[in-house]
Each structure stands twice: as structure tokens, then as C-alpha cells.
Amino acid sequence: MFRRTRLLSALALLAVVAGCGSNAAADGGAKLALDADLPTTVPDGTKIVVGDPATEVALKLSGQLDKVSKFVQFANLSGGPQTTEAFRARALDVGSVAEIPPIHATWTGLKVKIVASKFRQDPLNHPIYQLGVAPGVEVKKLEDLRGKKIAFSPGQAQGALVLKVLKKVGLTKEDVKLVELPSTGDVYSNALSAKQVDVAPIGGVQVKRYLTKYGKDGASTIPHGIRDDAGHLYVAQESLEDAGKAAAIRAYVAAWGVAQDWIDKHPKEWIAGYYVKDQGLTEADGQWLVDNAGHPDISADWSDAIERQQETVDLLSKETGNKEIEAKDLYDLRFQTVAADAIKGGAK
Structure with missing residues (x-):
């Protein structure tokens, strides 16, 4: 409010x-x-x-x-x-x-x-977002998203990216748990570190900061392989x-x-x-x-x-x-x- x-x-x-x-x-x-x-x-x-x-x-x-x-x-x-x-x-x-x-x-x-x-140029090698994975969560490839809690922001690029990723690997919304969260600021990084969600699309310098801060605890990212530019x-x-x-x-x-x-x-x-x-x-x-x-x-x-x-x-x-x-x-x-x-x- x-x-x-x-x-x-x-x-x-x-x-x-x-x-x-x-x-x-x-x-x-x-x-x-x-x-x-x-x-x-x-x-x-x-x-x-x-x-x-x-x-x-x-x-x-x-x-x-x-x-x-x-x-x-x-x-x-x-x-x-x-x-x-x-x-x-x-x-x-x-x-x-x-x-x-x-x-x-x-x-x-x-x-x-x-x-x-x-x-x-060369957008797949220069994506805006990566999929952030919470510490302790095993997601090594996109197919591992099945059953995971994924941050989702309807009406924003990150939300559409999640849907595109699911479609790419033959999953539906029913195969995962979408957790509606605004994608502003550090919300997604904080949700990952607190294990509120298992996976969230994070972009820009948030990727670097997330791995620097939580990588020692097992945090990771994986590429999504979709144009997001x-x-x-x-x-x-x-x-x-x-x-x-x-x-x-x-x-x-x-x-x-x-x-x-x-x-x-x-x-x-x-x-x-x-x-x-x-x-x-x-x-x-x-x-x-x-x-x-x-x-x-x-x-x-x-x-x-x-x-x-x-x-x-x-x-x-x-x-x-x-x-x-x-x-x-x-x-x-x-x-x-x-x-x-x-x-x-x-x-x-």
C-alpha cells in the first residue's frame, strides 16, 4: 500500500x-x-x-x-x-x-x-536474465524445474520468461508452483536467499551480487536459452x-x-x-x-x-x-x- x-x-x-x-x-x-x-x-x-x-x-x-x-x-x-x-x-x-x-x-x-x-546482438550469449536457484536447491537443467516454487510476476518480462521456459521443456503451470511476487529491486534475490522460492529470474547486476553473496551457501544460476533482450x-x-x-x-x-x-x-x-x-x-x-x-x-x-x-x-x-x-x-x-x-x- x-x-x-x-x-x-x-x-x-x-x-x-x-x-x-x-x-x-x-x-x-x-x-x-x-x-x-x-x-x-x-x-x-x-x-x-x-x-x-x-x-x-x-x-x-x-x-x-x-x-x-x-x-x-x-x-x-x-x-x-x-x-x-x-x-x-x-x-x-x-x-x-x-x-x-x-x-x-x-x-x-x-x-x-x-x-x-x-x-x-548475439542475444543468447548476452541474456538479460538468468534463472537464480536458491541455496540447497538442486536445479542443474531446465527440466529440473518440475515441482519447484518459481517466482512469477504477471504483466512483466520476468513472468513471461517463466512461461516461455516452461513451454520450452514441455512443462505447464500445473507442473510447478508459481509464487506471485513483484520483480522490483532485490525482491527476487531476497526471496531466493530466504528460500521463499526455489527459482527466480534475476537480471543485470543482481546476478553478480546474488552469486557473490550466496554462492558460498550453494546458490547458483542456470541459463534459460531464450531470447529476453x-x-x-x-x-x-x-x-x-x-x-x-x-x-x-x-x-x-x-x-x-x-x-x-x-x-x-x-x-x-x-x-x-x-x-x-x-x-x-x-x-x-x-x-x-x-x-x-x-x-x-x-x-x-x-x-x-x-x-x-x-x-x-x-x-x-x-x-x-x-x-x-x-x-x-x-x-x-x-x-x-x-x-x-x-x-x-x-x-x-
Whole structure:
């Protein structure tokens, strides 16, 4: 309850600071059809609220922030639950998330569109998550998951990953015990160390820290062998129906693409400026994260991404009872080349 109250308070404050009353996503700009060409000029006075803290830091470090600061206000919000609530509160225009939030938002009646996508080159060798195994639990291969207590977060990437892993080895939800837990912060690592669950997908520096802290007690991780590398910018559809905001979102997507490329090409600056100074990690943790992330893949063709997204939709629909949706309808294809063109220097 405390966390939700704190989030709602933050959203209320954000709405006031943004100077948009209760409506950040529709401020009376010229109406734009969803199949109309994207405008390329951002009108004076246009403002969009963006929940993408990492890119904000990348833009500052790379000297690119001035390109968007006139029309972008950053909010310290990220992840599916926070961004979806912010969309509903009409306090946010753009959010940065993994694969599942746009699907989950659509199932809850919220109209959103994906406007940028980032993946990892060689994704199976550079996964975001590994399956953490609690001390004393014998899980050496995926088939050993049968009968185990597994942390599960519906509506988030970690939850979908669990379902994909079970499907991969021919198991169902009935073959394991899914324990619903939020996947924020250290929740999964703590649940593993306390043996509240036997297995949980943990990602990023949590993998390194979990093994360092509990490896001596028998904690371990195993690879899952499934692509888990999707990262998206998604937006409230009504923001795209505002011509000024649509132009601002297009400009932001271009800046986002350049920022991802800068991060890849300046790992030392990124480690020092983001992981150490902004996130409070050690330089060693930052280097571990950079090494394990590999290089980004930002394509001008979303066909493969949409096909993989459809497979995820089909699986989740079957497992959750939600209606089937067309993955291609989640994407605004007008943005398909924007980030890639910006990286090549072709965006204006």
C-alpha cells in the first residue's frame, strides 16, 4: 500500500510540475490521424513527458540533451507498472519498458503504441536474465524445474520468461508452483536467499551480487536459452493523435537512437557517468554489466520483432485467458526507421 501511495503521489506531483494539469497526453494540439505522415517540426510550446531515466543520463553525458530539452521533460519513472499507471493518470507520454508492458496495457484497455525497439546482438550469449536457484536447491537443467516454487510476476518480462521456459521443456503451470511476487529491486534475490522460492529470474547486476553473496551457501544460476533482450519505447496513443506531440516523439526517438549508439561506443564514460555516479554501483559492477550486455541491435525493419512479439502474445493469451491480439497493431510503423536513420545520420 505504501509503495502504491508513494507512486500516486509522485504522479500527482509530476502532473503539476509538467504544467499540464491532469492531462499530459492531450493538450489541445492539432489532431493527427494515426496513419498520417509524421510531422517533422516540433511547434513552439510543445511538451512531452518521458519516463526514460537512463537515456536522460546518456543524452547529458554525450552532450545531446540540448536537442530535446526544449520540448522534453523527463520523469523518474520506468518499468511497466509505473509507466502504465502514469499513462492512465495522463501524466506521461513516453515510457521505456521491456516486451510485456505494451501487451499487458492493451489487455487492460489502455491504447498504446511501440515507437522504438532495441535488442542485443548475439542475444543468447548476452541474456538479460538468468534463472537464480536458491541455496540447497538442486536445479542443474531446465527440466529440473518440475515441482519447484518459481517466482512469477504477471504483466512483466520476468513472468513471461517463466512461461516461455516452461513451454520450452514441455512443462505447464500445473507442473510447478508459481509464487506471485513483484520483480522490483532485490525482491527476487531476497526471496531466493530466504528460500521463499526455489527459482527466480534475476537480471543485470543482481546476478553478480546474488552469486557473490550466496554462492558460498550453494546458490547458483542456470541459463534459460531464450531470447529476453527486447527493449521498447511505448507511448500513449492519444499523444500520437496530437500533431505537435507526435513530432516531439519522433524527435525524441531519433535522439534515443543516437544515445544508445553513444553508450555502446563510450563504455568507460557510461560506466563512470551512469553506473557509478547515477546508480551508485562500483566500477567493477558497471564493467560487468557492459560486458554482459554486448552490443545493441537497432534495426530499421521490425518484421522479426513483431513475429517474436506475436509468439509471446499467443503464449500469454493461452496461459492467462486474455483475448488474442495482433502484435503488429502494437507498433506504430511510421517510427520503424527513425532511430536507425538517426544513428546513420539520416534523421533530420
